[in-house]
Amino acid sequence: CERNKGESEFLQAVREVLESLEPVLEKRPDLVEAGILERIVEPERQIMFRVSWVDDNGKVQVNRGYRIQFNSAIGPYKGGLRLHPSVNASVIKFLGFEQIFKNSLTTLPMGGGKGGSDFDPKGKSDGEVMRFCQAFMTELAKHIGADTDVPAGDIGTGAREIGFMFGQYKRLRNEFTGVLTGKGLSYGGSLARTEATGYGLCYFTEEMLGCMKNDSFKGKTVVVSGSGNVAIYATQKATEFGAKVVAMSDSNGYIYDPNGINLDVVKQIKEVERGRIKEYCNRVQGATYTEGCKGIWGIKCDIALPCATQNELDGEAADKLIANGVMAVAEGANMPSTPEAIEKFLAKGILFGPAKAANAGGVATSGLEMAQNSARYSWTFEEVDAKLHSIMKTIFHNSFNAAKEYGMEGNLVAGANIAGFLKVADAMKWQGVAY
Ligand code: NDP
8 A cells, every 4th residue: 555655546446356366365375475466466567758749729738648567467468548637647557457357357368558648638629639649659659569568449539549649650660560459440440349348348247137137138227327439339239138228428417318318319419529418408309418427326227337437336326226226237437336336236136247347348359459450351340249249258257157166156346356367367477476
C-alpha cells in the first residue's frame, strides 16, 4: 500500500484479486517461493509523457500521456488507450493490472498493458483530434510494436482515433504492421471487432444463465448503462437473444423506453451525430429522459449490464436492483461495480459475471485481429463471431470450474481471478527471476 499511496482504483483492483488467491497459494507454495505475488503487482514498465498539440485557435495545448506495460509473461503487452479527463496514473494502473488476468482468460497469447491520456475528444474538431493523436503517437511509437506492445481502443478511442494513431505510427516507422487493433477494415482491421465486447458480454451471460440457472435472455427485461461501443452492441445481442432492453444512459442521464430501446435511433445519435442520449426522447414516443446517470439502477429489470465506467454501480444501486428482483448482473465496463455492490450480489445468490471474464470478448477479438494481421489474411464476420462465441463459453467454464476446484462454487469473481492468475503465474515461474 505504501508504495502505491493515493492510487485508490489500483489498490481496489489488487485487493480483490489477492483475496481470491488465498486458497490457491495454500495449495501452491511454489508460487509463493517464486515471489509471484510481489512481482505480479509491480508493472514491468510505466511510461508517462507530455503530449503537446495546437488547437483550432492556434493555441498550444498540453496533455499527459500514459502507457503501462504491466506483464509480458504470456505474450506482448496488450490493452486499450483511454482518452478521458478522468485518466490518471492510478486509473491506468488498475486497468493494466486487470488486463493481465483478462488477457490470460481469453486463452490467447497476450500480456497485460494499458494506456491513454487526460485528453477529452468530446467537443473537439476532427482536426484537433488528429493533431492530438499524432502528437500522442509520436512518443508512444518509441515504446510499442507488433511483437512488443499492441494497444487498442477504449473509452474515447474509437475507429477515428485508432486511424490517426496508426497513420502516424506508419509514417514514423515506415512499416505497415499490426501495431494497433481496432483498425478500420480497409487497413487491417478485423470484422466483428466493433461488436465484440458487447456481443461477448451477452455470449458469456447467456452461458452463465444456462449453466447456473437453466435459464436464458429470452423474455427478460434488461437495463444497460452507457451508450458507447460496449453498451450499443450488448443491447443489440441481448435483443437478438429475445430480451427487451428498456434503458440506456450517458454521463448526463438515462433514457427509459418501456417498449424496448430502438437501437437504430441510438446508433444514429451516438455513432453518427456524436450527440447526447437525451435526444432519443425527441425521436421516440413513449420514452422518457431523467437527469443523473445513477438513477438507471432504480429501473426494474431481470438482468443488469453495466457498460459505462468504473464504480458506476455502488452499494445503494445494488440494493435497488436486488429489491427489484434482479437475477443476473454482468459487467461490460471495467470494474463498474464497487466491492460493496459485488458483496451484496454474491450474498444474495445473484449471478455475477465480473468484467475480466464477461467483457474479455473485445480483447479476445483484438487477439484474433493480431492473428489475421500476422497471417496477412482476414476471416469472415461469421468465422470471427464463431471464434468469439466459443472463447466466451470457454472463459465462463474455466472461471466456473476454477471457483469450484478451490471451494468457492458459483463465485465467478474468484474463479476468473484464479483461472487468469494461474496461467500467468506458471509462465512467470518458469521464466525465472531477473535480479
Ligand atoms: P465509449 O467511450 O464508447 O462509451 C462510454 C459510455 O459510457 C458513454 O456512453 C459515456 O457517456 C458513458 N460514461 C462515461 N463515463 C460515465 C460516467 N461517469 N457515468 C455514466 N456514464 C458514463 O466506451 P466503451 O463503450 O468502449 O467502454 C465502456 C467501458 O467498457 C469502459 O469501462 C471500457 O474500459 C470497457 N471496455 C471496453 C472495451 C471495448 O472493446 N470498447 C473492451 C473491454 C472493456 P458520455 O458520452 O456522456 O461520456
